Amino acid sequence: MKTRSWKVYGVEGHRQSESFCKSLKYDFSNEKEGIRIIEVENADKTGTNEYSIIRITRDTAKECAKELDGQLSDGIFENSRIGKIEEIL
Template sequence: MVTRAWKVYGTEGHRQRESFFPSYQYDFSNEQNGTRIIEVDNFDKTGTHDYSIVRITRDTAKLCAAELNGQISDGIFENSRVGQILEVLP
């Protein structure tokens, strides 16, 4: 298992819409897709509305990156204006 994390900012001059919701974690893991855990830290944990921190645990680093791309376009952030995305290194 590999866990990667990113700060997902709102577009320049805008706060991150997602950050106004409570933080949460979902575990979609199953035998078919393997490990698939998504955690989102929002204002209640980060203290800022500038970004949300998305932590993704999958079986490989490539699957983590692919999951993030999916969440940006079609998942967590589909109704948000996404700006800069910075990986948070351990």
């Protein structure tokens, strides 16, 4: 099991629209896909609308990165204008 986290900023000069939503946690884990947990911390936890923090737990680091790509394109951030993405180490 591996957990990776990223700050997802809004496009330059704009706040991250997702950050205005309530923070959330989904656990889609099952026997077929293995561990699949997605957490998003928004302004109600971070205190800022500059970015949201997405924390992804999967079986491998590579699966975490692939999940992030999916969440940016047609998942949690699909209706957001994405700027800088920075991994939190």
